[in-house]
Amino acid sequence: MENKLRAGEVTALKVARLSEFGYFLSNGAEDVMLHKREASRELKEGETVDVFLYQDHEGRLSATMSQPKVRLDTLAWLTVVGSQKRLGVFLDMGIHKDVLLSNDDLPGPLDQWPVIGDQLYCGLRLDKKGRLFADLATEQEIVDQAESAEENQFNQIVTGHVYKLNEAGALVFTENHLIGFIHNDEMTRRLRLGEQVECRVTFVREDGRVNLSMKPRKEQAYNEDAEMIYQYLKNHKGRMPYTDKSDPDDIKxxxxxxxAAFKRALGKLIKENKVKQENGMTFLKI
Incomplete structure (x- = not known):
């Protein structure tokens, strides 16, 4: 008895007959259409061909000779190509038809949904009606792909994608296969699922995971703040009504x-003999 055909799998089928629109493929019990635009070459009646099965836009089981990026038994990083609030987000799985990740599998707040260009680590699943959907990788499936961080990776800059959000922060899978956590306090903005983010390793944990920060190192932050103040002075005729005694709200x-950051940066400029403070004002030293 032949196995029942189902979407999401690559299977070998025989060309049963030709039609004006393409080819009817069969496993001996069921037929599916391979449209001409889905065939990578001309086929002959009777030959066997490997195809990926999916539902077309009318819900009919169809075949393609295009190689999908993911199947029912595999996982892959898929790129977001569209979004509909009432449905979810659509992902490019390597064939002409995109696959839907249901809104039931996405975070509640819309601003945490992935946008076009973001990437999600997914497999495929079939619902009770046999329809094909994207399926986010589980925590264990992420762990299975991960490597343990080394101590010398402390302070390194890494890039990765957010694969999970929770109340405390975001979990990231990096390009060098590390699992990292960014606490809310270490974010410079709110993150969304699937977003690519560049971070600094702030701590290598005993379990091989890393803590991450989107914020620059303090020394780098001092330099950036000092440069900002210096440019401000240059753009305001070399003077400003702010000193290390100014009100915090005015500085903010x-x-x-x-x-505190303002005082550190100003102190750096004073030490470098670039500015001076007099009578409640700060001046560039020419």
Whole structure:
């Protein structure tokens, strides 16, 4: 008895007959259509061909000779190519028809949904009606792909994609196969599922995972803040009504940094003999 054909699998089928639109393929019990646009070459009646099965836009089981990026028994990083609030997001799985990741599998807030260009680690699944959907990888499936971090990776810059969000922060799978965690306090903005993010390794844990931060190292932050203040002075005729005695709210409103960060940066400029403070003002030293 032949196995029942189902979407999401690559299977070998025989060309049963030719038609105006393509080829009817069969396993001896069921037929599926391989449209001419889905055939990579001309086929002859009676030959056997490997095809991937999927549902077309009308829900009919169809075949393609295009090689999918993912199947029912595999996982892959798939790129988001579209989104519909009432349905979910659509992913490119390597054939002409995209696959849907249902909104039931996505975070509640829409601003945490992936956008076009983001990537998700997915497999495929069939619902009770035999329809094909994307299926996010489980935590264990992510772990199975991961490698343990080494101590010398501390302070390195890594790039990865957010694969899970929770109340405390975001979990990231990096390009060098590390699992990292970014606490909310270490984010410079709110992240979304599937987003690519560049981070710094702040701690290598005993379990081989890493803690990550989107924030620059303090020394780098001092330099950036000092440069911002220096440019501000140059753009305001070499003077400003802000000093290390200024009100924290005034500093926050003008420079979007804390008073402590402002004082550190200003101290750096004073030490480098680039600025001076007099009478409640800060001046460039020419």
């Amino acid at each position: 409103n003008e420079f979007d940094i804390s008073k």
